[in-house]
Structures are given as C-alpha cells and as structure tokens.
Amino acid sequence: MAELDTSGGGKKGGGKVRTKKQSTRVDLTAMVDLAFLLITFFILTTTLQKPKAMALVMPDKDQKTNQQLPVAASRTLTLLLGSNHKFEWYIGETGKTPPTVEPNYNKKSLLDMLFEKSKEIQASTGKSMFVIIKPSDKSKYVDLVTVMDDLNIMGNDQRGIVDITAVELELLKRDGLN
Amino acid sequence: MSRAKVSRKSTAIDMTAMCDVAFLLLTFFILSAKPKVADPVKAEVPAASVQLEAIPETDFAIITVGEGKAFFQIEGDDVRKGTIEAMGETYGAKFTPEQIKTFQHVDNFGVPLNVLPSFLDLPSAQQSNYKQPGIPFDTTENNELAKWVLQARKANAALHNVEIKIAIRADAQTDYPLVNTIIKSLGKQKLDKFSLITSTKVAPKLK
Numbered sequence: 043m044a045e046l047d048t049s050g051g052g053k054k055g056g057g058k059v060r061t062k063k064q065s066t067r068v069d070l071t072a073m074v075d076l077a078f079l080l081i082t083f084f085i086l087t088t089t090l091q092k093p094k095a096m097a098l099v100m101p102d103k104d105q106k107t108n109q110q111l112p113v114a115a116s117r118t119l120t121l122l123l124g125s126n127h128k129f130e131w132y133i134g135e136t137g138k139t140p141p142t143v144e145p146n147y148n149k150k151s152l153l154d155m156l157f158e159k160s161k162e163i164q165a166s167t168g169k170s171m172f173v174i175i176k177p178s179d180k181s182k183y184v185d186l187v188t189v190m191d192d193l194n195i196m197g198n199d200q201r202g203i204v205d206i207t208a209v210e211l212e213l214l215k216r217d218g219l220n
Numbered sequence: 221m222s223r224a225k226v227s228r229k230s231t232a233i234d235m236t237a238m239c240d241v242a243f244l245l246l247t248f249f250i251l252s253a254k255p256k257v258a259d260p261v262k263a264e265v266p267a268a269s270v271q272l273e274a275i276p277e278t279d280f281a282i283i284t285v286g287e288g289k290a291f292f293q294i295e296g297d298d299v300r301k302g303t304i305e306a307m308g309e310t311y312g313a314k315f316t317p318e319q320i321k322t323f324q325h326v327d328n329f330g331v332p333l334n335v336l337p338s339f340l341d342l343p344s345a346q347q348s349n350y351k352q353p354g355i356p357f358d359t360t361e362n363n364e365l366a367k368w369v370l371q372a373r374k375a376n377a378a379l380h381n382v383e384i385k386i387a388i389r390a391d392a393q394t395d396y397p398l399v400n401t402i403i404k405s406l407g408k409q410k411l412d413k414f415s416l417i418t419s420t421k422v423a424p425k426l427k
Contacts, residue, residue, distance in 0.1 A: 069232075069235070070235030070236055070238070070239045071235050073235070073239050074235050074238050074239045074242050077239060077242030077243050077245075077246055078242050080246050081242065081245050081246050081249065084246070084249050084250065084253070085249065088249075088253060094268075094273070094274060094275065094417075094418060094420060095273050095274070095275055095387055095415035095416060095417050095418065096268050096270070096273075096415065096416045096417075096418050097273060097413065097414075097415060097416075098388075098403075098413070098414040098415070098416050099412055099413050099414075100403060100407055100412045100413075100414075101412070123396070177396045177400070178396075179395070179396065179397045180395075180396075181395075181396045182392065182393055182394065182395060182396060183266065183285075183390045183391070183392060183393070183394040183395070183396055183398075183399050184266040184392035184393065185396070186396060186399075187266040187268055187392070187416060187418060188266070188268075190268070190416075191268040191269055191270055191418075194268070194269075194270035195269060195270055195423050
C-alpha cells in the first residue's frame, strides 16, 4: 500500500526460476488507521458528565440542644417564595414591616436586591445579613435552588430555610402570590 | 573506479509499535468509560452557578424526585446487598439470593417494597420497561423511603466505616412541598445535610 517498490527492477537473463521467499512482515498501516479511527470516534462521542452538587444544611429540629444565638431583627431579611416564581421580602419582624413585592422575578433582580440590602445592613448594623428563606406550598424546587445559588454567589452563608407561617401566607395571598 | 552508490532505502515504516499504542489507548478508553445509567424518570435538575462540592463515586446515595415520584439509588454493590437484606428484615420480606443478586445490579429503583420481589424476578429487559410507581413516602419517619435511607446509612457505616452522603436530584419544576416532605422525614433521623445535584451555568455579575 504505502510502500514503494525499491527492488530495482527484476533480474534480467535466464537462470533457474526460484521461488521467491515471502516476507513475514504484515503491513499494519490499515490496522493503525482503524485503531485511531475508533479512538477518535470514542473520544468524540463520550460526554464528560460530572454533575456537581450544592450543599443544603437544614436546621437541627432537636429542641433539647438549644444553643441557638439570637439574631437581631434589624439584620434579618426574610424571603417569601410564592407562586409563579415570584417572591416578597421584608427586613425585620413579621407583620411590622410591610413586605416589598418583586413582581418581575428573575435571577438578576433577586441577586441585585440581596446584594444591595446586604450592603445596607452591613453599613447600618455593622454585621452581616441573615437571610431566612420561607418557601410557600406554591413555590417550586427551582426557586429554592435559585435563592440558595444567589446567596452562594454573594458568599452569604448565614441563612436558614424555615416553614412559612400563617401570617406570611396571608401576606402572599393578599398580593396574589399564593 | 566505480562510483559509490547511494543505497535506496525502503520507505516502509514499522507500524507494529504504533499499532500497539493505538490499541492500548483504545482499550484504556473503552474500559475506563462508565456507561450512563438510564433514568426511570425524567428529572431535569435546576442550574446553579456556584458548585461547592463534587459528587463522590462511593459512599453515596441519590434520591431522585421526578413526576411526583421518588426513586433511590445506592452506590456500591456491597452496600446495596446490606441495605436490601436489612430492609427484608425490617419489613419481614423474604428475598431469595437470586433477587438480592439482581438488586445489586439495579441502579435506580422506585418500587414499593411489596412489589420489589416480583420486580426483581422480571428479566432485565422488562425491568427497564416497567413503569415504576415510585417509593412511597410521607412526613412520618416510618415511611418506606426514609427506611431505605436509614438502612443504607447503617449498611454503609458498617461496611465502609463512613457516613453515607445523601443527595437529592429533583426536577426543577417539582412542587416545593414534595421536596420538603422528604427533607422533613429524613430530618427525623437526624439527617440534616444534603447535597442538591445541580447542573452548571454561568454566574451573573454583581453590580
């Protein structure tokens, strides 16, 4: 195949016809071609799939080991996750501060709001923001992950996922988010 | 005096070594590849830009939630064996050695325990076509899914001496109460740390 004839012509003239000794070497070029073709095929068709994970730590339900430190209401931001990927938020205690409705929920507005508020809280109280996430029954799993991801982007690890209360459900209902 | 002749060299190269290398690589890639496990249910995980942990290969179990059904997957043949034996004892179900052997090769399953023996008796071709109803779960700590997790934790701790990591792989559009129910019922066995499996996306810039 890929071999040039270098024998330099045949012998001229008579003489005995001898049986030519066959070489035992096999041309492996085609086999190498095939092997590399297969390697290329397998490498190109393989998808490297390494899914990653996000850590979720739930608060310990055991009431006996009550070692929780109180968190000032002034640096607590509560996020209420409602239906249709919309949310409300307020700073401070439930019912005392009217919640702000975010009608145009998208990833950017949530992140900007959280970032802005965390700077404000840091400036006014000198401490970092504590976020309480309260998903309602109408919210989807993706909402929770989005909020957690935004907090991870900000590097805020002070957060808790807590059950929503009846008062807050009323707030969501009033604003048509539940 | 005759002219010195330049001997003509053969252009043929010895391909043996190259052939060896090529097939060695081919063998390596084929053997190191892990086939993708077909999921019994469609679960499109939500995307997140910050991934804090990689998924381990061992000492790991995944709860898949999709279409409102729960599935369970344990890594490691020995842990699977330990778990199903313990489950059999807990619920007084008898599993034959063949059924246990089949279970060791089942990746992701979602059948109630009373259907499990007949599911394992099916030929493997029919198993993948079988419409799995999901593992029953509720808010109490004695539901089947919680028991599976508990026995997997026990079996893993006994066999590998490490705490098993529990991950949740839920479809993005799953209703939150469904996920919450599972998390709450596992919280009753003092399991508070989970890994949420996410896909990757680019992080938005902060202002």
